[in-house]
């Protein structure tokens with residue numbers, strides 16, 4: 517057995533807005549018109565965090581740079597209506613992060629491509645942050661998505677390293693990339709990690725077709741491909757980077773045997789807004805799936821980064837409350 521245990525976390529999933537400047541061919545999350553666009557309001561947000569149960573993570577996922585989207589007037593009006601006086605996604609999400617911390621949740625933001633200043637703005641109110649690299653290849657699926665320029669995404673991951681932000685990234689499998697592209701993407705992540713030692717996990721996520729998208733008729737990758745990618749990732753990446761496979765999108769058991777060691781976040785109270793058709797399994801089901809490996813709950817910041825002290829004074833009290841001696845989730849503490 518390669519793994520000591522298999523980890524997962526418990527989150528409250530907050531899709532701050534589905535307004536996005538990009539238009540990826542596989543995306544079912546992005547708003548297409550005013551009718552399906554939203555910005556989560558403060559009251560709605562507080563309802564979510566007040567109902568957190570035993571979750572420790574506030575996962576903020578959003579469309580990218582909504583200020584530059586064709587629905588930006590809608591986005592800006594909704595921001596004004598929140599009454600917090602914020603004029604950008606970053607400012608607004610920072611306010612929500614501060615509220616999440618007050619309510620006992622450790623934020624993890626994935627807001628798409630950000631500037632160095634924006635990353636700095638968010639660093640102290642986040643336990644970790646993330647951005648999927650997806651791929652280093654230039655793909656047809658990204659032709660209407662300026663934010664999917666691999667160079668820009670690698671630059672952001674690098675800036676996160678310079679700022680000592682525990683970071684989550686990953687690749688999307690089956691969006692038109694070749695096998696070699698996957699290897700190149702993994703190698704690019706490895707090389708940034710070698711410089712900054714900041715990557716805590718990489719997600720290996722299969723493409724899943726969504727209704728009303730240009731890729732609706734494309735097949736998801738076959739399971740053999742997922743196995744190949746996990747195996748390649750375990751060979752290419754150093755041991756300290758966990759390989760995460762989402763248990764609502766793939767069958768984790770065989771992938772765990774090949775070196776995957778994390779199942780990502782699950783939530784009892786909220787859904788996976790990116791993949792609403794795929795509910796997460798519950799904790800007991802995860803325990804059954806990973807047996808004979810032991811299932812352990814972690815925080816959105818991995819133990820190694822807690823040990824290194826890569827967190828701010830703002831979130832220190834929550835880390836001290838929730839982390840046990842190993843840096844994993846302390847049991848029976850709410």
Ligand code: SF4
Pocket residue numbers: 536537538539540543544545546578579580628661663
């Ligand atoms: S960047 Fe994300 S939210 Fe925006 S269109 Fe692409 S996949 Fe969808």
